[in-house]
Amino acid sequence: MENLQTVKQRFGIIGNDVQLSRALEKAVRVSPTDISVLVTGESGVGKESIPKIIHQLSHRKHAKYIAVNCGAIPEGTIDSELFGHEKGAFTGASACLLYTSDAADE
Numbered sequence: 459m460e461n462l463q464t465v466k467q468r469f470g471i472i473g474n475d476v477q478l479s480r481a482l483e484k485a486v487r488v489s490p491t492d493i494s495v496l497v498t499g500e501s502g503v504g505k506e507s508i509p510k511i512i513h514q515l516s517h518r519k520h521a522k523y524i525a526v527n528c529g530a531i532p533e534g535t536i537d538s539e540l541f542g543h544e545k546g547a548f549t550g551a552s553a554c555l556l557y558t559s560d561a562a563d564e
Contacts, residue, residue, distance in 0.1 A: 460486055469511055481508060489515035
């Protein structure tokens with residue numbers, strides 16, 4: 459397991475806040491696993507950095523990384539964005555959409 463200072467240097471993270479250290483510790487701890495992780499927090503706290511760290515420290519680091527900003531997806535369409543849909547599945551579904559995980563595996 460990498461120490462926090464090494465992780466901070468590798469990913470260009472500056473700061474010594476207790477909550478930052480706790481988030482980084484959790485990222486390092488879950489990176490070798492296959493569990494799903496939901497990152498939440500206030501705007502501007504660096505939520506996009508934690509999944510990148512997890513990905514880069516995982517066994518999948520050589521695979522494609524796809525970030526999904528769920529807050530930018532219109533309400534009611536997140537299921538189709540994350541899990542895909544077939545053409546004609548609902549009004550406006552004019553083409554087949556790949557499941558996000560399938561797209562990452564390509």
